[in-house]
Amino acid sequence: MTDHALLLVNLGSPASTSVPDVRRYLNQFLMDPYVIDLPWPMRRLLVSLILAKRPAASAHAYSSIWWEEGSPLVVLSRRLQEAMRPKWDHGPVELAMRYGEPSIESALVKLAKQGVTQVTFVPLYPQFADSTVTTALEMARKVILEQQLKLKMHVLPPFYDQPEYLEALVESTKSYFQQPFDHVLMSFHGLPERHLHKSDPSGTHCLKGADCCQNAKGAVLESCYRAQCIRTAEGFAREAGLKPDQWSFSFQSRLGRAKWIEPYTEVRLDELAAKGVKRLLVMCPAFVADCIETLEEIGMRGKEQFEEAGGQELVLVPCLNDHPAWVDALTTLCERVPRAV
Numbered sequence: 057m058t059d060h061a062l063l064l065v066n067l068g069s070p071a072s073t074s075v076p077d078v079r080r081y082l083n084q085f086l087m088d089p090y091v092i093d094l095p096w097p098m099r100r101l102l103v104s105l106i107l108a109k110r111p112a113a114s115a116h117a118y119s120s121i122w123w124e125e126g127s128p129l130v131v132l133s134r135r136l137q138e139a140m141r142p143k144w145d146h147g148p149v150e151l152a153m154r155y156g157e158p159s160i161e162s163a164l165v166k167l168a169k170q171g172v173t174q175v176t177f178v179p180l181y182p183q184f185a186d187s188t189v190t191t192a193l194e195m196a197r198k199v200i201l202e203q204q205l206k207l208k209m210h211v212l213p214p215f216y217d218q219p220e221y222l223e224a225l226v227e228s229t230k231s232y233f234q235q236p237f238d239h240v241l242m243s244f245h246g247l248p249e250r251h252l253h254k255s256d257p258s259g260t261h262c263l264k265g266a267d268c269c270q271n272a273k274g275a276v277l278e279s280c281y282r283a284q285c286i287r288t289a290e291g292f293a294r295e296a297g298l299k300p301d302q303w304s305f306s307f308q309s310r311l312g313r314a315k316w317i318e319p320y321t322e323v324r325l326d327e328l329a330a331k332g333v334k335r336l337l338v339m340c341p342a343f344v345a346d347c348i349e350t351l352e353e354i355g356m357r358g359k360e361q362f363e364e365a366g367g368q369e370l371v372l373v374p375c376l377n378d379h380p381a382w383v384d385a386l387t388t389l390c391e392r393v394p395r396a397v
């Protein structure tokens with residue numbers, strides 16, 4: 057059977073590092089109601105304010121990490137797609153981005169034209185968030201409906217605690233752990249606290265008490281991004297044999313004035329340097345591919361901050377990218393999603 061495709065979906069990048077392209081991308085991204093979850097007039101106003109200065113700053117940041125072939129996130133996602141092709145023998149393997157190109161629409165239309173009847177939709181995010189997973193899924197559903205595509209969709213669930221994912225993380229990072237280090241910081245992408253409250257099905261659990269995320273289970277765990285990040289960090293530490301004082305977690309990339317989930321990476325970097333940590337490894341397990349948030353925010357700005365605060369060296373540990381252990385793990389996870397035969 058060759059009519060069951062895989063559709064790998066990541067976030068997307070600007071088309072180039074020019075300020076107009078970055079502005080177009082940020083506008084599409086931030087005007088998504090799953091990302092800035094305000095009523096349209098307020099969202100438009102806030103995004104317009106952000107777009108006054110951010111595109112120039114972001115374009116500068118993108119320029120510092122851009123590769124000859126393009127955006128690292130897109131290039132690395134393409135490499136993953138290529139590596140998955142020989143592993144998935146049920147049909148084609150396509151790649152789509154929620155913002156920018158290749159779009160979810162173009163990928164689904166292409167698959168339908170090829171005679172594909174079923175698609176396993178693969179959000180390339182280990183942890184669930186409405187601002188990443190839900191928005192991509194909703195876009196795919198909308199395209200299928202509006203274009204009347206005869207495609208049955210299956211979805212790979214979040215894999216934040218799956219042994220295959222955690223083992224691939226350990227395998228892909230092991231050379232970094234063979235050198236001396238004082239501490240490992242697992243820095244996840246942040247989220248406004250408001251998003252956690254909104255997605256809490258109990259309405260009473262998230263961010264109530266210091267260890268609510270550690271205690272989350274059932275439907276609360278299924279929808280709590282912060283709890284899933286903590287499970288990933290704990291799972292990695294366990295699999296890598298780290299002692300409790302050898303690792304910690306934090307949340308990066310805060311945007312705007314609202315409160316985001318804590319602890320903040322920026323604060324943690326200063327704390328670790330003040331505590332005497334000299335050689336710090338930083339992993340970013342919310343991303344499966346290196347991107348501006350890992351390469352520039354942590355690998356450049358975070359490194360400078362930590363080293364200025366008294367740390368000797370911050371070493372950025374690469375994401376899973378197209379590591380063979382990850383390609384095998386993702387294949388196993390995708391094979392496990394039920395398929396109609």
Ligand SMILES: C=CC1=C(C)c2cc3[nH]c(cc4nc(cc5[nH]c(cc1n2)c(C)c5CCC(=O)O)C(CCC(=O)O)=C4C)c(C)c3C=C
Nearest residue numbers: 067068069091114129185187188245311342343347348349
């Ligand atoms: C890993 C999961 C991600 C979550 C959750 C997420 C939420 C989120 N992000 C912003 C704002 C920005 N994010 C930006 C870049 C970016 N974000 C993710 C992933 C998640 N975002 C990735 C993979 C990337 C990298 C894209 C790339 O091209 O490399 C940016 C753009 C860069 C910049 O200007 O800093 C913004 C802005 C919000 C507001 C949010 C939740 C509400």
Ligand SMILES: [Fe+2]
Nearest residue numbers: 067245309349
């Ligand atoms: Fe983001």
Ligand SMILES: [Fe+2]
Nearest residue numbers: 262263269280
């Ligand atoms: Fe929580």
